[in-house]
Amino acid sequence: MVINLSEKNSLVSLWVRELRDMDVQKDSMRFRRNLERIGEVVAYEISKTLEYKPVETQTVLGTADCVELESQPVLATIMRAGLPLYQGLLNFYDKADSAFIGAYRKHSRDESFEIDQTYMTSPELEGRTLIVADPMLATGSSLVLAVKSLIDYDKPKTIHIVSVIASAIGIELLRRQFPEAYVWVAAVDEELTAKSYIVPGLGDAGDLCFGPKRQS
Numbered sequence: 001m002v003i004n005l006s007e008k009n010s011l012v013s014l015w016v017r018e019l020r021d022m023d024v025q026k027d028s029m030r031f032r033r034n035l036e037r038i039g040e041v042v043a044y045e046i047s048k049t050l051e052y053k054p055v056e057t058q059t060v061l062g063t064a065d066c067v068e069l070e071s072q073p074v075l076a077t078i079m080r081a082g083l084p085l086y087q088g089l090l091n092f093y094d095k096a097d098s099a100f101i102g103a104y105r106k107h108s109r110d111e112s113f114e115i116d117q118t119y120m121t122s123p124e125l126e127g128r129t130l131i132v133a134d135p136m137l138a139t140g141s142s143l144v145l146a147v148k149s150l151i152d153y154d155k156p157k158t159i160h161i162v163s164v165i166a167s168a169i170g171i172e173l174l175r176r177q178f179p180e181a182y183v184w185v186a187a188v189d190e191e192l193t194a195k196s197y198i199v200p201g202l203g204d205a206g207d208l209c210f211g212p213k214r215q216s
Contacts (some may be wrong), residue, residue, distance in 0.1 A: 002171055002183045005041070010141050012041055016187050018110035019164065020202045032084040035135055035164060039088020042162050042184045045072075048090070049158075049182070050129060066175075067112045072096045074156075075127040076122065078146055085133040085162065094133075097123040098212045101146045125154035137163035137185065139196045140170035144177050158182070164205075165189060 005012045015034040018024045025031055052067040075098035076087035090096065102119030130150065134143050143161060151159075159181040161174060167184040169192060174183055191199040207213065 001182075002175070002185070003045070003165075004185050004188055005038075005045075006185075006187045008083065009074055011208055014039055014188050016164065020200065025203070025208050028209060028211070030103060035084035035205070035209070036088040038090070038135065038186050039162065040086040040091055041088075041093035043089045043165050045119075045184070046131065046182075048159050049077065071128060073131050074099055074123055074125055075131050075133065076146070076150060077133045078102075078142060079119075080210055081136065081204075082119045082134045085164065089133055089162065099125075099130075099150060101149065120149055122150055125150060125156045127155070127157050128211070129158045129160065131160045131162060132155035132213050136166040136198060136201070137166035137170040137174070138198050140173035140177075140193060142174060143170070147178060148182075160184060165198055165201055 013181065015037055019031060019034050036209060048103075050073070053068040053070050055068050057064045057066045072095050073093055074097045075086060075089050075093060078101045086098075090098070099122035100120070130147075131185050132143065132147055132150070134146070138141060143163075147161070149160065150156075159178055161178070161181055162184045163170075164186045166183075166188050168188060168190050171183060171185070171188065174181065189198045189201055193199055202208070206211075
């Protein structure tokens with residue numbers, strides 16, 4: 001299931017516009033905060049799909065019938081660009097466990113690339129809700145590799161994949177690989193360049209968050 005938050009205008013639409021704007025992008029703190037705020041909105045929307053159990057809560061005047069989560073989700077992100085989006089999710093699921101993945105595109109001279117995944121750490125996922133955050137969903141290759149690595153040993157009860165800007169091609173790949181997963185996006189762009197960057201997109205989210213990488 002794909003949930004596109006841009007299908008109805010909201011504050012998310014304004015934050016996406018700022019993320020794309022070359023002038024606003026010069027303020028890296030604002031760029032990070034906009035990613036974080038979108039993560040918070042998605043966290044709230046995902047919370048409507050989770051399971052709850054009744055609990056009694058003692059107040060100063062009596063007892064209230066309330067609810068709490070049956071179990072805490074696991075939040076995962078691909079470093080480094082995913083960190084602000086992950087932080088937005090963590091702001092709402094502040095008792096959640098976390099998983100982290102180190103991966104990057106390794107480009108060749110012919111403009112092709114492969115995904116080099118160098119690091120992963122994760123708690124047990126069996127029977128739990130897994131929420132994976134990566135702000136840019138281009139070809140979908142890195143997300144597919146990340147999710148497959150995470151579920152290699154454990155089977156989550158539910159998988160939610162959260163991106164800010166996604167390509168139609170990347171969404172289709174995720175739907176084929178993980179047909180039961182929920183895919184949450186703030187905007188969908190149709191085009192990819194020859195180097196598999198999203199157009200109009202917004203550029204390199206990691207560089208805009210934390211500064212440009214040294215070229216090697």
